[in-house]
Amino acid sequence: MLKRLGKQFRIGVAPGGVALARTSVWRRAGIEVLAERALPAGASHEQLAAAVGEALDGAIPRNAAVSVVLADDLARIWQVTPPAGCTRMSDLQAAAGMRFQTLFGASTTGWRIAADWDASRPFLAAAAPEPLVGAIEEAVRGQRGQVVEVVPQFVAALNEWRAQIRPGAWFGMIQSEVLTLALFDGAAFAAVRSVPVSPDAGPDWLDAHVAREALRVGVARPERLLVCGPAPASWAGGDGCELLASAQSGLSGLAAVACTGSAR
Structure with missing residues (x-):
């Protein structure tokens, strides 16, 4: 039992397959990729869940706690502005649902939603397809x-x-040639924005993009921009941009999905 102390099992699920990793709360213990299952493009929720079960088979102890990380292609992320005078959770949930429908052209039926519910300021919301999440949960229980x-x-x-995002900083991540930014107004979350980015995009492109997003949202440009993921090396140092060194460096794309957030 002592051998498992501090160990964490993490499943990464992406359109191209799944990966299982074992991480540790002790950074020096490193990351161990236990299994990867590649799938053809357009794999169904059932195929992804079946791959999760195959990856877990014989790899985890009984009653092991498993964290699931979904590639952003499989989820929806958006910001919600609470209604004026809002005091009830039902009002926040309704606002999140209306914003979801405006952005994605569909109702929230069939989606599992979580959020940093806040009646006083904009907050971040995320949703995952209920059929996918339910199938993954069933596959994990099956193991x-x-x-x-x-x-x-x-x-x-x-x-x-x-902890690194101090007032005056924004946060960004590159995944599947898409840059997603979390914009902050001082220390307060303001918006989340995504844009395709080409591998040869230079610091001038990044600077112009950040300036446009600041104008659109109505916040000041950041003093620092923290970016994780496979960002162009030329961005480092440009106009306050800092590329974050991650424990996922050197891992396959699927394994990197699984291990994102493992350093918390």
Whole structure:
């Protein structure tokens, strides 16, 4: 039993497959990738869940706690502005649902929603397809494990680096050639924005993009921009941009999804 002290099992789920990793709260113990299952493009929720079960088979002890990280392609992330005078959770939930429908053109039926519910300021919300989450939870239970969290990769990364995001800083992550930014107004969350980014995008492109987003949202440009993921090396040092060194460096794309947030 002492051998498992501090160990954490993490499943990464992406459109291209799944990965299982074992991490530790002790940083020196490192990351151990236990299994990867690649799938063809367009794999169904059932195929992804079956791959989760295959990856877990024989790899985890009974009643092991398993964290699930979903690639952002499989989830939805958006910001919600609470209604004026809002005092009830039902009002916040309704506002989140209306914003979801405006942005994504569909109702929240069939989506599992979580958020940093806040009646006084904009907050971040995330949703995952209920059929996918339910199938993954069933697959984990089938291997005698327990799902303790399901989180989109961007949210996992934001939580991982939260302590580094001081007032005046923004946070960004690159995944699948998409840059997602969390904009802050001082220390308060203001918005989340995503944009495709080409591998040869230079610091001038980044500077112009940040300036545009600040104008659109109506906040000051950041003094620092913290970026994790496979960002162009030329961004480092440009206009306050800092590329964050991650424990996921050198891992495959699937394993990197699984391990995002493991340093918390």
